Amino acid sequence: MTARDTILRSIQENLRAAERLAGPGPGPGSGGDDLISRLYREAAPRTPADRLALFEHNLRDYEAGVAYASPNTIAEAVACSLAARSLTRIAIPGGLPAEWLPSGFLFEPADDCDPTALETFQGVLTACTLAIAETGTIVLQSAPGQGPRRLSLVPDYHLCVVFDRQIVDTVPEAFVRLAASATLPTTFISGPSATSDIEMTRVRGVHGPRTLEIILAKS
Amino acid sequence: MTEPRSADFPHAAREVLQDSQLRRNVAHATDVIRNKRDRVVAECSSWQDLRDAGSAIRQHVLRHLDQYLLQFESACTQAGGQVHWAADAADANRILLDLLVRHNAREIVKIKSMTTEEIGLNRSLAAHGIAAVETDLAELIIQLGRDQPSHIVVPALHKNRRQIRDLFQREMHLDSLGDTAEDLTAAARQYLRQKFFSASVAVSGANFLIAETGSVVIVESEGNGRMCLTLPRVLVSIAGIEKVIPRYRDLDVFLQTLPRSATGERMNPYNSIWTGVHSGDGPQEFHVILLDNGRSRILRDPEAQQTLKCIRCGACQNVCPVYRQTGGHAYRSVYAGPIGAILTPQLHRLQEGASLPYASSLCGACYEVCPVKIDIPEVLIHLRGQVVRKQQATLTGKLGAWNLGMQLAAQIFVSGDRLALAETLGRLGQRPFVRSSGFIERLPFMFSGWTRFRDLAPLPAESFREWWAKRSTTP
Numbered sequence: 001m002t003a004r005d006t007i008l009r010s011i012q013e014n015l016r017a018a019e020r021l022a023g024p025g026p027g028p029g030s031g032g033d034d035l036i037s038r039l040y041r042e043a044a045p046r047t048p049a050d051r052l053a054l055f056e057h058n059l060r061d062y063e064a065g066v067a068y069a070s071p072n073t074i075a076e077a078v079a080c081s082l083a084a085r086s087l088t089r090i091a092i093p094g095g096l097p098a099e100w101l102p103s104g105f106l107f108e109p110a111d112d113c114d115p116t117a118l119e120t121f122q123g124v125l126t127a128c129t130l131a132i133a134e135t136g137t138i139v140l141q142s143a144p145g146q147g148p149r150r151l152s153l154v155p156d157y158h159l160c161v162v163f164d165r166q167i168v169d170t171v172p173e174a175f176v177r178l179a180a181s182a183t184l185p186t187t188f189i190s191g192p193s194a195t196s197d198i199e200m201t202r203v204r205g206v207h208g209p210r211t212l213e214i215i216l217a218k219s
Numbered sequence: 220m221t222e223p224r225s226a227d228f229p230h231a232a233r234e235v236l237q238d239s240q241l242r243r244n245v246a247h248a249t250d251v252i253r254n255k256r257d258r259v260v261a262e263c264s265s266w267q268d269l270r271d272a273g274s275a276i277r278q279h280v281l282r283h284l285d286q287y288l289l290q291f292e293s294a295c296t297q298a299g300g301q302v303h304w305a306a307d308a309a310d311a312n313r314i315l316l317d318l319l320v321r322h323n324a325r326e327i328v329k330i331k332s333m334t335t336e337e338i339g340l341n342r343s344l345a346a347h348g349i350a351a352v353e354t355d356l357a358e359l360i361i362q363l364g365r366d367q368p369s370h371i372v373v374p375a376l377h378k379n380r381r382q383i384r385d386l387f388q389r390e391m392h393l394d395s396l397g398d399t400a401e402d403l404t405a406a407a408r409q410y411l412r413q414k415f416f417s418a419s420v421a422v423s424g425a426n427f428l429i430a431e432t433g434s435v436v437i438v439e440s441e442g443n444g445r446m447c448l449t450l451p452r453v454l455v456s457i458a459g460i461e462k463v464i465p466r467y468r469d470l471d472v473f474l475q476t477l478p479r480s481a482t483g484e485r486m487n488p489y490n491s492i493w494t495g496v497h498s499g500d501g502p503q504e505f506h507v508i509l510l511d512n513g514r515s516r517i518l519r520d521p522e523a524q525q526t527l528k529c530i531r532c533g534a535c536q537n538v539c540p541v542y543r544q545t546g547g548h549a550y551r552s553v554y555a556g557p558i559g560a561i562l563t564p565q566l567h568r569l570q571e572g573a574s575l576p577y578a579s580s581l582c583g584a585c586y587e588v589c590p591v592k593i594d595i596p597e598v599l600i601h602l603r604g605q606v607v608r609k610q611q612a613t614l615t616g617k618l619g620a621w622n623l624g625m626q627l628a629a630q631i632f633v634s635g636d637r638l639a640l641a642e643t644l645g646r647l648g649q650r651p652f653v654r655s656s657g658f659i660e661r662l663p664f665m666f667s668g669w670t671r672f673r674d675l676a677p678l679p680a681e682s683f684r685e686w687w688a689k690r691s692t693t694p
Contacts, residue, residue: 004304014519022521036275040268135486148500149449175471188490193442197357200251201400208442
């Protein structure tokens with residue numbers, strides 16, 4: 001008998017034994033999931049302005065930087081953020097809108113770069129799939145404009161453009177929107193990499209980017 | 220009991236309580252996390268509803284565990300993952316070792332995982348000349364110091380900055396190193412970076428397995444997880460069979476409750492969700508090892524099976540008045556605190572950890588904070604019953620002083636007349652022990668434990684029942 005058979009049989013036998021002792025539970029085929037109470041709040045009735053303000057507050061609370069732009073001034077905002085830190089050589093994913101890229105900087109498509117090559121960039125610029133206001137989270141997937149996961153991981157600086165229409169209030173709303181692309185590699189990012197392992201003091205940037213900045217594009 | 224006396228909780232606890240530095244560190248760390256947790260839980264208006272939903276989902280999974288595991292296996296395989304089954308620790312270690320030998324790996328990078336700790340993975344690999352590098356900062360501190368983790372979420376909370384500075388300087392061969400948290404973190408970043416870039420195999424645990432999509436979820440803070448999950452060519456995730464959840468959307472509950480309960484954050488910095496292999500992004504070979512190692516047997520006990528609902532947040536440890544005094548080491552188990560006190564003895568069929576169900580004041584704080592509503596006090600009492608019944612099954616246990624005493628007590632408490640007689644006898648019997656202070660300061664034999672740390676008030680000259688009887692006949 002394989003380990004698989006052993007384990008499955010053990011689960012079935014022990015569940016049956018427990019049932020004999022305690023009486024049967026609801027079956028999965030008989031609408032089992034309907035018996036799971038989902039009374040928790042799934043949405044929040046916020047105005048767009050309140051949602052944006054909450055998102056910004058939570059980003060800052062976890063030490064992410066925030067800048068504002070309109071959909072047609074993204075390139076200016078990008079230039080502003082990079083210039084403030086004197087960054088010039090920036091990795092970008094394939095499919096990033098060309099109109100986001102200001103002149104005077106070196107943007108190089110880096111989807112195929114290995115980690116050692118990625119390490120030579122001063123930063124990375126990406127889009128995102130969506131953002132969550134209540135937790136200050138951006139969600140990136142392996143998709144055009146966002147690139148493979150290592151792209152937003154290895155460079156020490158991550159600049160991410162978020163449109164206001166991409167921001168949802170709650171975590172449950174995020175999962176409704178993500179359902180269609182659930183099997184893409186997905187990363188939830190909430191503030192820069194951090195640890196509290198040493199005397200419970202929060203320190204920024206262990207292995208991921210030490211700086212995370214968000215450009216909020218407001219239409 | 221088959222375990223040596225030195226391994227039982229009271230003895231181990233007495234030893235660690237001598238370490239005042241450890242006690243200060245544990246108290247500080249648990250206080251900080253508790254306060255942060257309370258703040259972000261208070262922000263969450265439907266917290267109790269989230270606990271109910273989390274509990275219901277986990278309970279539902281356990282009742283149909285075989286079906287959800289098969290569904291996960293099928294979906295993960297379809298997405299290019301390879302699923303292995305391990306009945307016990309030896310199975311899991313053998314499967315992993317075969318994979319590593321096939322890839323000729325001499326050094327692997329690892330994400331902190333209780334499950335790999337449980338199966339003694341690092342020791343098993345070391346015996347075959349393969350080094351497993353821990354990449355979580357706290358685990359790195361533990362590994363370099365050849366130490367034991369003391370907490371599920373912050374394993375090195377018993378070490379302070381100066382101790383870590385000395386350790387890093389010695390083990391990383393650094394000429395000088397500051398002792399701020401920033402200095403120490405930067406040293407770890409430097410030390411591990413090349414290891415991430417050169418390792419061909421990474422090993423992780425798993426926070427959740429999603430049956431519907433075949434996806435695996437890792438929740439972390441530092442980015443070492445993302446490094447391990449995306450840079451090496453081969454990834455092996457080892458997960459307890461109970462880690463499965465039915466659907467992708469069920470994550471919306473746990474991604475609200477787990478970060479708040481574990482580290483007191485609205486969301487931890489990084490959550491990774493991946494499904495099989497994805498061309499051009501991440502490992503091109505992915506294995507999941509599903510580990511039983513005593514879990515399926517826990518399902519047999521309808522009262523105790525709720526133990527397997529646990530999502531390993533560690534919130535119960537931070538509020539436990541016993542854990543807050545002793546830290547994790549006294550439990551002599553990978554799983555410490557209230558959850559360890561119920562999980563460890565069950566995983567080992569009471570062969571180990573039989574003293575742990577007694578390491579509790581039954582105050583109920585662990586249940587109050589549990590994000591999946593495991594009624595830990597109820598399970599503790601249930602397991603105490605099993606420990607006693609197991610002792611009664613042996614001749615020495617049956618004829619032992621404790622059992623005879625308890626049997627006698629049971630006979631006395633069923634009747635008022637017997638109780639009155641016992642009280643009269645007790646008043647006579649206690650006389651030689653009552654000191655001039657009016658208290659019993661030392662009792663002999665099996666009763667000595669009671670008076671070791673406190674004085675005992677003697678039985679009063681008149682019992683409540685006697686007083687009551689007199690009062691009602693003479694109005």
